[in-house]
Amino acid sequence: MPNALIAAAPDFSQPIAVLKHCHDKIRKQLGTLQNLLEHISQHGSDAQAQQAADSVMRYFNQAAPHHHADEEVDLLPMLSVTATGEDAALLQKLTPEIMAEHQQMDKLWHTLNRQLTSIASSETATQATPLSMQDVKEFSAIYSAHMEKEETWIAPMAKRIFSEQQMQQLGAAMQQRRGIST
Template identity: 65%
Template sequence: MKPALFDTAPDFGQPIAVLKHCHDRIRKQLATLQKLPAHVQQHGADDEARHAAASVLRYFQKSAPHHHEDEEQDLFPMLIATAKDEDAEVLRKLGPEILSEHQSMDLLWKKLAVQLTAVADGQANHLSDEDINLFSGLYSDHMEKEETWIAPMAKRLFSASQMAQLGAAMQQRRGIAV
């Protein structure tokens, strides 16, 4: 079998794999984001910095909100309706934490978006390392928690029809015909 030239995303028939794929893309964007302050300090808002800032902006303004909505509007309500005993207890503890982290990441993102927009527009030569480190650290810890507890639980508890329902909701959210 000939290897693929590029990684392809899983289809919505595998919604938990799609969520994991989103996490992988978030990690790539965070890696770019973490490199930007040093680059901008050394080279200013050059073409490479403007392109990188615009790419990070696009991802976190378009795709990341869909991902949070997938979890908040579909994944968690379905898990809460399905989970029992220890699983329900884990959700009672982690659910509010994860939702609170979404809100914290959204607030941090608003600060970063202003800075990144200025770089993308070629009008700034500084990005806050502190803001970037807070955002990246919170996101990384958040994804680890979801991948350790939430995704395995959904894989274990959801029936094929629940997986299909979740995948269809995620697909519809992105405006992709079901």
């Protein structure tokens, strides 16, 4: 029996809602990164820090690349084919920005991933490489602004101009990318 108190994740028949749900998960992981900075300064790389580092790495190494591919391979190209007038002009401006931000986030993630790997695999609380406050702040700032841009402009545009068939196509591509059978 499903638990009515637990919010269910949207399914792929609602691809824009799935993308928003991913953003919510990203925000949660960014919060964990912020909390980890403070925790490590007080407790070092203890078991809680190791568990938190592992959780953040698992998300950004597995789920986040799918999310970026959803946007780069499917959502933005589908929008560019469909958008006209002001939508097309806005998309032409935002697409290169979004793609560049993905590259920035990926580069920063590689740096953070090395730091988190050290924390997650440390034998003692003081053995790990420290987590850079500057790297965490920069990663969080870029991701937050990026998600705001997508939620303000891209998602509403897709919801407004995509047909039901396009939504189904987007959802199916996202589902397939994750290896989930229909």
